[in-house]
Amino acid sequence: NLSQEHLSVRTTCPYCGVGCGVRATPQGAQQATIAGDTAHPSNAGRLCVKGSALGETLGLEGRLLHPHVRENGALRQVSWDAALDQVAAQWRAIVAEHGPDAVAFYVSGQLLTEDYYVANKLMKGYVGSANIDTNSRLCMSSAVAGHKRAFGEDIVPVSYDDLELADMIVLVGSNLAWCHPILFQRISKAKEARPDLKIVVIDPRRTATCELADLHLPIKPGTDVWLFNGLLTYLHGIGAVAPDFIAAHTNGYEAALAAAQLTPEQVAQACRLNVADVLAFYEAFAATAKVITGFSMGVNQSTAGTDKVNAIINCHLIGGRIGKPGAGPFSITGQPNAMGGREVGGLANMLAAHLDLDNAAHRAAVRAFWQSPTIAEKPGLKAVDLFQAIEAGKVKAVWIVATNPAVSLPDAEQVRRALGKCELVVVSDVVRDTDTNALAHVLLPALAWGEKDGTVTNSERRISRQRAFLPAPGEARADWQILAQFARRLGYAGFDYAGVHEIFDEHARLSAWCNTPDELPRLFDIGDLAGLDRAAYDALAPVRWPAGRDVFADGRFSHPDGRARFVATPPRLPANKVDGEFPLILNTGRLRDQWHTMTRTGRAPRLAEHTPEPFVDLHPQDALLCGVREGELARIGSSWGSMVARVRHGGGIARGSVFIPIHWNGQTSSDARVGALVNPVVDPVSGEPEFKHTPVMVDRF
Numbered sequence: 247n248l249s250q251e252h253l254s255v256r257t258t259c260p261y262c263g264v265g266c267g268v269r270a271t272p273q274g275a276q277q278a279t280i281a282g283d284t285a286h287p288s289n290a291g292r293l294c295v296k297g298s299a300l301g302e303t304l305g306l307e308g309r310l311l312h313p314h315v316r317e318n319g320a321l322r323q324v325s326w327d328a329a330l331d332q333v334a335a336q337w338r339a340i341v342a343e344h345g346p347d348a349v350a351f352y353v354s355g356q357l358l359t360e361d362y363y364v365a366n367k368l369m370k371g372y373v374g375s376a377n378i379d380t381n382s383r384l385c386m387s388s389a390v391a392g393h394k395r396a397f398g399e400d401i402v403p404v405s406y407d408d409l410e411l412a413d414m415i416v417l418v419g420s421n422l423a424w425c426h427p428i429l430f431q432r433i434s435k436a437k438e439a440r441p442d443l444k445i446v447v448i449d450p451r452r453t454a455t456c457e458l459a460d461l462h463l464p465i466k467p468g469t470d471v472w473l474f475n476g477l478l479t480y481l482h483g484i485g486a487v488a489p490d491f492i493a494a495h496t497n498g499y500e501a502a503l504a505a506a507q508l509t510p511e512q513v514a515q516a517c518r519l520n521v522a523d524v525l526a527f528y529e530a531f532a533a534t535a536k537v538i539t540g541f542s543m544g545v546n547q548s549t550a551g552t553d554k555v556n557a558i559i560n561c562h563l564i565g566g567r568i569g570k571p572g573a574g575p576f577s578i579t580g581q582p583n584a585m586g587g588r589e590v591g592g593l594a595n596m597l598a599a600h601l602d603l604d605n606a607a608h609r610a611a612v613r614a615f616w617q618s619p620t621i622a623e624k625p626g627l628k629a630v631d632l633f634q635a636i637e638a639g640k641v642k643a644v645w646i647v648a649t650n651p652a653v654s655l656p657d658a659e660q661v662r663r664a665l666g667k668c669e670l671v672v673v674s675d676v677v678r679d680t681d682t683n684a685l686a687h688v689l690l691p692a693l694a695w696g697e698k699d700g701t702v703t704n705s706e707r708r709i710s711r712q713r714a715f716l717p718a719p720g721e722a723r724a725d726w727q728i729l730a731q732f733a734r735r736l737g738y739a740g741f742d743y744a745g746v747h748e749i750f751d752e753h754a755r756l757s758a759w760c761n762t763p764d765e766l767p768r769l770f771d772i773g774d775l776a777g778l779d780r781a782a783y784d785a786l787a788p789v790r791w792p793a794g795r796d797v798f799a800d801g802r803f804s805h806p807d808g809r810a811r812f813v814a815t816p817p818r819l820p821a822n823k824v825d826g827e828f829p830l831i832l833n834t835g836r837l838r839d840q841w842h843t844m845t846r847t848g849r850a851p852r853l854a855e856h857t858p859e860p861f862v863d864l865h866p867q868d869a870l871l872c873g874v875r876e877g878e879l880a881r882i883g884s885s886w887g888s889m890v891a892r893v894r895h896g897g898g899i900a901r902g903s904v905f906i907p908i909h910w911n912g913q914t915s916s917d918a919r920v921g922a923l924v925n926p927v928v929d930p931v932s933g934e935p936e937f938k939h940t941p942v943m944v945d946r947f
């Protein structure tokens with residue numbers, strides 16, 4: 247009703263990269279009712295089951311409300327001054343003795359853009375090390391690397407409206423129905439209105455997304471590059487190319503083609519598919535001008551993740567299916583602000599404003615804008631390497647912000663060992679008890695969703711406000727405030743922000759400053775959003791960049807010569823193969839009703855009902871061979887660790903594979919962390935771990 251509408255606050259869902267607009271109406275001190283925001287262009291009022299249950303995840307139970315330090319093994323509540331003084335003193339001493347690369351941050355795609363900006367400015371511009379990585383490394387760093395190789399800039403050249411304009415949508419390694427439900431609903435509606443809209447799903451599992459598919463290709467895990475190289479060869483072979491576009495706007499076509507040579511028969515054999523299905527896909531792609539290829543974790547989380555991304559992009563470049571309405575490669579981002587993090591250089595190998603850490607002119611421009619005492623000169627350690635460096639004693643202090651690596655990283659037991667050995671582990675988080683917090687020396691309480699203020703950028707480059715609608719509980723502070731107070735303690739100027747709007751302003755001005763006439767203009771330039779005062783920032787409506795133009799519509803890309811690159815992608819198998827001891831391939835992923843390590847969604851009983859406990863889904867014949875039956879508990883083991891889960895069938899799993907969800911942690915149930923099993927092998931370009939392919943065994947518990 248009208249009065250409720252008047253009281254409600256417009257904000258953005260904190261879960262996936264769809265970035266749906268939410269209206270939250272406070273009900274008392276720590277509660278609120280939740281509805282979709284009909285005025286938000288990305289979701290037009292729709293929310294999925296997780297988003298609509300947000301109100302059930304509020305409240306202070308289990309919250310970290312005061313700073314604590316660990317003394318003789320026990321946590322003791324202290325003042326903010328005492329906690330930050332202790333961290334600053336230890337941090338300063340470690341840097342003085344061992345240099346800036348002996349300290350590190352490990353942050354999160356849950357952070358707001360302003361938090362991300364301050365953390366990166368502090369590390370890269372003031373501490374002087376790029377040892378700041380993020381859990382987005384586990385999510386979309388292969389897409390970032392693929393975009394940079396192909397386009398010269400990390401750009402997603404598709405918007406959600408394009409899904410309704412496409413005549414064919416290919417979904418690769420994406421269970422969109424569960425992981426990005428509002429996009430799936432948009433596609434379902436489009437298909438309802440236009441049954442000719444062709445949907446192809448490429449996924450080893452027959453997931454809920456396949457319900458919409460005209461064609462499902464149950465590809466052998468890890469063989470996507472074969473499939474898309476074969477498509478490139480096929481398109482070339484039948485002349486389904488755009489020679490003028492290739493000549494005027496790309497480089498590297500011949501080399502990519504030479505590396506791709508595969509017949510449909512060879513593809514079918516490598517990918518364990520029917521030749522007829524491979525050909526049906528290729529023929530449909532060739533016959534359709536408006537094709538979107540959406541890809542997600544099944545592509546990114548691989549030791550060949552970056553090559554998979556480029557193999558897909560190659561197939562769009564060959565026919566000029568990019569920069570046009572309803573066509574293009576579409577990286578579907580996992581986290582709510584993985585894109586905003588990318589805009590501020592949130593990865594250890596990136597610099598703010600889509601600039602490059604390994605480019606001296608870019609470093610100089612950012613340093614001049616920040617007027618900072620230094621600038622990191624080389625890429626920092628990526629997530630998996632970072633925790634290995636901690637265990638090796640090379641990194642002696644780590645500050646973990648809003649993430650739970652002792653559950654979520656591959657070889658999670660190694661992360662525990664690393665944190666157990668580290669001289670200083672600081673964690674700022676909203677939750678009191680997590681597997682990671684149990685190893686912290688200092689715990690700092692942060693504001694949660696509904697309490698904090700800032701911006702996020704979703705998968706279609708739309709910047710939206712997350713707004714506070716609840717009071718700050720206990721002594722919790724915004725992440726940017728904690729970091730700025732810490733920076734000032736270290737004696738750094740440049741962190742005197744009167745409010746979050748001033749950080750956003752600086753971020754926007756930096757993006758314009760770097761587009762000087764001497765530089766190639768980058769598409770990421772939000773200078774028109776600079777100068778917002780508090781009121782204008784508060785009122786900021788969702789806005790997509792670049793303003794007023796479609797990405798790559800003019801055929802101009804962000805490489806210095808303005809051309810896109812075909813990238814040669816010779817196929818490679820996953821790092822570790824199955825053998826007699828570990829005969830099955832572990833695939834991990836999300837469930838429909840849970841998010842990450844369940845620290846928020848685990849609070850809503852309604853969400854837990856969907857899947858109350860960890861499970862391992864395997865084919866009935868494999869179960870027979872392993873001696874386990876549906877409903878029984880099984881132990882799943884790999885070379886890195888083991889866990890216990892209940893046996894299930896029916897998840898559309900093919901023979902030879904098992905699927906285990908990522909969500910359960912050591913707090914919800916012992917022996918339930920799938921991260922303990924996952925092989926810590928990474929893509930050599932992106933550093934993204936291979937979550938989709940770990941050899942495992944299954945046995946009776």
Ligand code: SF4
Pocket residue numbers: 259260261262263264265266289292293294295296297298426427428429
């Ligand atoms: Fe939130 Fe994603 Fe669901 Fe939208 S689709 S409500 S952003 S979880």
